[in-house]
Amino acid sequence: MSTPVSPAPLATAAPAPGLRVTPSAVVLIAANLVPLIGVLFFGWSVFAILLLFWAENAIVGLFNILRMLAAAPDNPLAWASKVFMVPFFTFHYGMFVTVHGIFVLQLFGGIHTRGFPTASTFWGAIQGAGIAPAVWGLALSHAVSFAFNYIGAGQYKTASLPMLMSRPYARVMILHVVILAGGFLVMAFGSPTLPLALLVVLKTTLDLRGHLREHAAPLFPSAQPAAA
Numbered sequence: 688m689s690t691p692v693s694p695a696p697l698a699t700a701a702p703a704p705g706l707r708v709t710p711s712a713v714v715l716i717a718a719n720l721v722p723l724i725g726v727l728f729f730g731w732s733v734f735a736i737l738l739l740f741w742a743e744n745a746i747v748g749l750f751n752i753l754r755m756l757a758a759a760p761d762n763p764l765a766w767a768s769k770v771f772m773v774p775f776f777t778f779h780y781g782m783f784v785t786v787h788g789i790f791v792l793q794l795f796g797g798i799h800t801r802g803f804p805t806a807s808t809f810w811g812a813i814q815g816a817g818i819a820p821a822v823w824g825l826a827l828s829h830a831v832s833f834a835f836n837y838i839g840a841g842q843y844k845t846a847s848l849p850m851l852m853s854r855p856y857a858r859v860m861i862l863h864v865v866i867l868a869g870g871f872l873v874m875a876f877g878s879p880t881l882p883l884a885l886l887v888v889l890k891t892t893l894d895l896r897g898h899l900r901e902h903a904a905p906l907f908p909s910a911q912p913a914a915a
Contacts, residue, residue, distance in 0.1 A: 712895065718828035719891035721821040726884045734795040735816040736883060737870050740890060741784070741791050742813060742822045743829075744859050748780045750829045751855050754837055758846035768848050776852045783859075795870060 722739055725731035755773050759765035785803055792798040792812060800808055813819050837843050869886040876882050 712899065714828045714831045715895060716891065718821075718824045719887070719894060721824050722818075723884060723887045723891070725818070725821065726880060726887055729817075730880075731818070731883075732816070733870050733873050733883065734791070735818050736887060737791045737795050738812060738816055739818045739821055739825070741788050742809075742818075743825045744787065745784050745809075746822075746826050746829050747855050747859060748776075748784055750833050751780075751851060752777060753833065754843070754846065755848060755851050757838070757843045758848055758851060759844065761844070765848055772848055772852055780855060783856075795874070 722731065722736055726736065752773060755769060755776065758769075788809055789804065792800070792804060792808075796812060796816075798804075798808075798812055813822055837846075869889065873882045873886060
């Protein structure tokens, strides 16, 4: 009499690849809905929208400085690199954002200053455009991403300083070109609501795509995948 053979266990199918919705992605989408609501229901101008997007570029830079400072805390070589890389990024990215801001203030807001505008100049323009609450909302979005993904998930422990320093440029440069070009097109149409809303949707799509790509990319090369 033959011994009965137990049926082979069913193979567990690997989860299909897809986009994993994270708390930071949800908050990012919610924060980007604010300018869309402003356009559709509060009549925000091209200047208000572009100034809001500029403010987010500045927020991205500020949080990236925090990311660089917190990166690889147990690596002595990383701390030595931070002495040069953090001030360099602060100056270089800061100049990039400042020049971008001058374009927005002068070309779309009609605000002219002697020399470089100060932080109070930008904040005054933000308050005058009525977008200060939206700026705080975007800051909250990036704070949640920093807290959940970077600190909470332990990504900071193995983060690469060179990749952290270069990462914001790829994201912001695309937004910079698309948004400024879109702003000129919208102004050419006389600031109609629909094209301005489409510009906000385009920016949100690019922003979310960049966010998901950043967290899927090998930003943390020394981290090993969990054993099966």
